[in-house]
Amino acid sequence: MNRYQVTPSEKLIIVTDVLPALLQGNYQPTASDGTCQVALYIEAGQVSQIRQLFNETDLSVPPGWQILKLPNQWILVPAFVDCHVHLALDAITGFKGLTGPVADEIIERRLREVAEGGIMALRDGSDRFNTGLQARYLSRKLSVNTIRPAVIATGRAIFRKGFYGTNLGGEGVTSFHEVENRLLQLRKEGADQVKVVLSGLLNFSYAESTDPPHFSLEEMKAIVARAGEYGLPVMVHANSDQAVRLAVQAGVHTVEHGFFLSAETLQLMAEKDVAWVPTVVPVAAALDLYQGSSREEKAIKKIIEKQLKMISLARELGVTMGLGTDAGAPGVDWKIGYRQEMKLFARAGLSAADILTIASENGAKVLGLNKKMGKIASGKKPCWLGLEKNILSSMENFKGPAGIISFR
Ligand SMILES: [Zn+2]
Known part of the structure; x- marks a missing residue:
């Protein structure tokens, strides 16, 4: 190169x-x-x-x-922007392999690989060891002498105690008072955005989601409003139409994953200018892991096809999409994952010009870096x-x- x-x-x-x-x-x-x-x-x-x-x-x-x-x-x-990665993860074992803070050298190596893929900015989707903020510090230090991606950090994710999210946020919240304390802490740490977990992980035994949202509309609205007072945009992990719709109605900044959403919800996203980061490639990678187990394989294929259809519709409706890979998740490589996600967008019927706009201009907007790049x-x-x-x-x-x- x-x-x-x-x-x-x-x-x-x-x-x-x-x-x-x-x-x-x-x-x-x-x-x-x-x-x-x-x-x-x-x-x-x-x-x-x-x-x-x-x-x-x-x-x-x-x-x-x-x-x-x-x-x-x-x-x-x-240059490209990856709207959703996990710098803490090894791209093989995922969160299972994350048992303690990640060494600086490992993060530095991952940042180098990201840069080699042409990705000059990324948003870290959080983990309980706060690797995003560590990576942002390292990237700024390295950028003096060499090309490294700008890192947008979300700190530790906010999730409801007893629900999915321990790997992303460590300790769950039980009250709005605790949410407020977490937001105060994020502001103190210098987080760029807040990640909120509203749904669980995808279950590959089913090609649909039955997981009700983990926060109510009133709770989400309150979180978004308070985060806004601190100047923190909110990215929401949401799967199921109900969860995505709730997030959009609450006024979040971006919806992550958003599997199983409906045409009506996409329309609402277009109207309210909420960005969508569909992250298809981690699911496509899971297809390799589940090959041979017919039930999961079938469900995964259905989930991917549905998501690609929605990407195509989102393009038609004018929803701002960002390209995010969930890089670090099992089977999603730092450089190659991005190319694979681009090719999945192409499979959804988007033109190269559309995909390049999503990869650069939209990504910069999602990360709040559009004054500098895009x-x-x-x-x-x-x-x-x-x-x-x-x-x-x-x-x-x-x-x-x-x-x-x-x-x-
Ligand atoms: Zn993620």
Whole structure:
């Protein structure tokens, strides 16, 4: 893979093909594959100007500027965002293998692998050892010398005592007073968002969910309101239509997983601008684990097909989707998991341009990083990937980024 790190003293023009949808501003496709050619002027470490090139002669090079021409078979896209990972997990045993705090070296290795996959920002979906906040600290330290993803941390998840969530949050809550104390603690620790567990895990014996929501609508509303006072957006783990609908009505920021949701609930999400992170790949990975046990295999296949149908409908209804992998869960690798999730979105019928927008622009929005990344735009720092253009005809061709352009 090629890497290019732009330094603040450089005056650089990058000439490349791009998808107009991923640029800020009005640019027209000129090639049959929907791309156009642009010159990106970078000075003082950020984009100062973007010019569409209709002819070779359109390129003007002021004195003292360097040119970097990317290969013809590449397109440049904003770096990817993974909206849901668990940096504490080993991608093999899942939470079963998490018995104590994770060593810094292990987290650093996982962050490196994430970066190699072209993922320049991630949101950690919490665990009881608070690995997200540990990883955010490590990532900031490492970013001085090397490219590492920005980490959005959720601290320990809030869940109702006696229900699913011990692995995510340690101690469950029994009253709103305890919720308030937890939120105060999260604010003190410097969490970026709050994770609330509203449902249990998927049960692969059934292709439906019978698990009632773990908090009432009034309770969820109160949690969201208090978190809002502290400036903390709420991400909710919810499976079943009832749980997702309750979360949406309570005004949460993002719905995680959201298996078994209905068209009506999706419509409500579109209206209320609640983002959805469908995380299909951990379920697809479970298919390998359950192969041969016909009941589970059948249920898992049904669950995946239903989720892909809903992804397609969400696209039609204009729901903001983010791409999240649950990386670290059994069978979900740090780099490859992201590609697999992209291919599942393609299987749902989404175009490469849609998927790339979801991966970058929407992800940045979900993480609250849209001022910094998500679009190729004037005033933003270079945080981009070079991808082989052949993914525009089929995401199946995607084998990971061919190049990474970042800043120092
Ligand atoms: Zn998760």
